[in-house]
Amino acid sequence: MVSAFAFTLLARDGAARRGRMETAHGAVDTPAFMPVGTAATVKAMRPEDVAATGAQIILGNTYHLMLRPSAERIAALGGLHKFMNWPGPILTDSGGFQVMSLTKLRKLSESGVTFRSHLDGARFELTPERAVEIQHLLGSDITMAFDECTPFPAEEAAAQNSMELSMRWAERSKRAYGPRPGHALFGIVQGGVYPELRRRSAAALRDLGFDGYAVGGLAVGEGQSTMFGVLDVTVPALPEDRPRYLMGVGKPDDILGAVRRGIDLFDCVLPTRSGRTAQAFTRRGTVNLRNARHAADPRPLDADCGCAACTGYSRAYLHHVVRAGEILAAMLLTIHNLRYYQDLMAGLRGAIEAGTLDAFAQLFAREQDAGDIAAL
Ligand SMILES: [Zn+2]
Numbered sequence: 001m002v003s004a005f006a007f008t009l010l011a012r013d014g015a016a017r018r019g020r021m022e023t024a025h026g027a028v029d030t031p032a033f034m035p036v037g038t039a040a041t042v043k044a045m046r047p048e049d050v051a052a053t054g055a056q057i058i059l060g061n062t063y064h065l066m067l068r069p070s071a072e073r074i075a076a077l078g079g080l081h082k083f084m085n086w087p088g089p090i091l092t093d094s095g096g097f098q099v100m101s102l103t104k105l106r107k108l109s110e111s112g113v114t115f116r117s118h119l120d121g122a123r124f125e126l127t128p129e130r131a132v133e134i135q136h137l138l139g140s141d142i143t144m145a146f147d148e149c150t151p152f153p154a155e156e157a158a159a160q161n162s163m164e165l166s167m168r169w170a171e172r173s174k175r176a177y178g179p180r181p182g183h184a185l186f187g188i189v190q191g192g193v194y195p196e197l198r199r200r201s202a203a204a205l206r207d208l209g210f211d212g213y214a215v216g217g218l219a220v221g222e223g224q225s226t227m228f229g230v231l232d233v234t235v236p237a238l239p240e241d242r243p244r245y246l247m248g249v250g251k252p253d254d255i256l257g258a259v260r261r262g263i264d265l266f267d268c269v270l271p272t273r274s275g276r277t278a279q280a281f282t283r284r285g286t287v288n289l290r291n292a293r294h295a296a297d298p299r300p301l302d303a304d305c306g307c308a309a310c311t312g313y314s315r316a317y318l319h320h321v322v323r324a325g326e327i328l329a330a331m332l333l334t335i336h337n338l339r340y341y342q343d344l345m346a347g348l349r350g351a352i353e354a355g356t357l358d359a360f361a362q363l364f365a366r367e368q369d370a371g372d373i374a375a376l
Contacts, residue, residue, distance in 0.1 A: 005141075005184040005211055007243045011353045015235070015262040018352040021243055023089040023141040024182025025081060026056065030243060030264040031348050033255065033341045034059045034091060036272060039068070040084040043272055044330040045338070047086040053307070053335065054342030057089040057141075059267045062134050063098035066124065067117045071137040079139030091142035091267070094131040094173075094188075097149045097216075097248070108148065110165070128172035132185075140183070144214065145173035147188045152220040159192030166190045167204040174208050184211035186245060192217060193226055195233040202237035213238045214245040215263070219254070228257050235262040252281060252344055256364060259348050260357065271341050275334030278322045282340065284372045289333065293373075294319035307339035308332065 004022075011018040021028040035042045035050055037058045042050050050058060060080055065071060074083050080090055099106060099113050106115035112127030131146035147166040150159050170187045177185045187205035191197030205213060215234050218227045231246070238244055245265035246258050255266055271281060278290040282302040289301070297315035305311075309318065309332035321329040351360035 013352040013357040025089045028056045031259045033345045034267040036269045039064045044334045053338040060092045062095035071134040075137040089141040092135045092140040094144040094146040128169040129176040132176040142184045145170045150217045163190040186212040188214040188216040198234045212243040216247045219249045231261040271337035275337045276330040287372045289318045289322045307336045309336040
């Protein structure tokens with residue numbers, strides 16, 4: 001029996017919220033971090049490895065999947081959950097961000113975007129209706145409305161035009177989306193760094209009514225203080241009783257700051273991408289395993305981490321597989337980084353429940369500032 005998509009608030013600490021989403025493929029405890037599974041795989045990880053880090057939901061990319069192997073093929077093979085062997089909830093983006101960042105020769109119009117694939121130059125069109133159809137074919141638990149990710153920097157007039165286009169597309173996305181039990185459609189707030197545009201965008205989406213609300217167009221070079229400033233005006237303009245998703249963010253301290261401002265959902269390529277370039281996130285900041293200081297170090301990467309990389313291997317071994325270019329280096333460091341992010345989210349959820357988020361944030365900052373070398 002498939003239940004309705006639901007979001008329940010369980011506890012608060014200041015503006016921060018501890019909640020739970022119920023989807024057709026299971027529950028998601030929030031605040032939550034979604035590992036990015038770009039091409040129907042979280043790179044270097046089997047789905048069971050991803051689940052073992054504590055992740056309850058992953059993100060898939062409409063743009064990549066529509067080009068290869070195509071939404072129609074995935075649908076014919078039983079949908080994205082079955083295709084990639086991930087039984088849990090999946091959120092898919094609408095493709096808009098990748099079309100803007102990856103393709104050349106794209107043409108934007110009122111109806112949508114036409115572009116050429118970065119793989120082979122083939123011509124595609126993405127409209128709000130087609131983006132919703134693709135996400136339906138994939139079987140996404142959470143569908144994102146099609147939007148234009150406003151470039152940064154953008155003058156206010158350009159940001160306004162872009163935001164207003166995205167709001168018209170949001171309306172078309174909503175119309176194209178048939179209600180499905182356990183599934184959700186999220187709208188995306190745009191408006192660049194301009195408070196009034198953000199407020200108008202949030203109000204327009206509220207009037208349309210979505211199952212959840214995302215804040216888009218951030219983490220594109222504006223800096224953390226500007227991003228937090230946008231959240232300070234945007235989050236209070238969103239409905240209390242619906243989940244809020246900050247797209248593409250971010251570093252651990254970005255996530256902490258956004259949770260404190262009332263954000264519930266995150267995704268970012270940082271832990272997985274960094275895991276393939278020898279960068280590890282730890283309780284004492286980032287560590288580069290390529291660095292020669294690890295070459296003879298018998299200790300674990302992070303003594304407080306329970307992941308397979310930290311419980312089974314020394315820094316010396318991780319350094320060795322990194323320097324030798326072994327595939328296992330990417331696997332172990334991705335496992336560790338995703339576990340670090342999931343532990344951070346679990347810590348945030350526990351602190352919100354206990355009403356101790358301030359103390360949690362202070363300890364987090366103290367440990368990060370102490371740095372890895374000081375810990376030796
Ligand atoms: Zn670890």
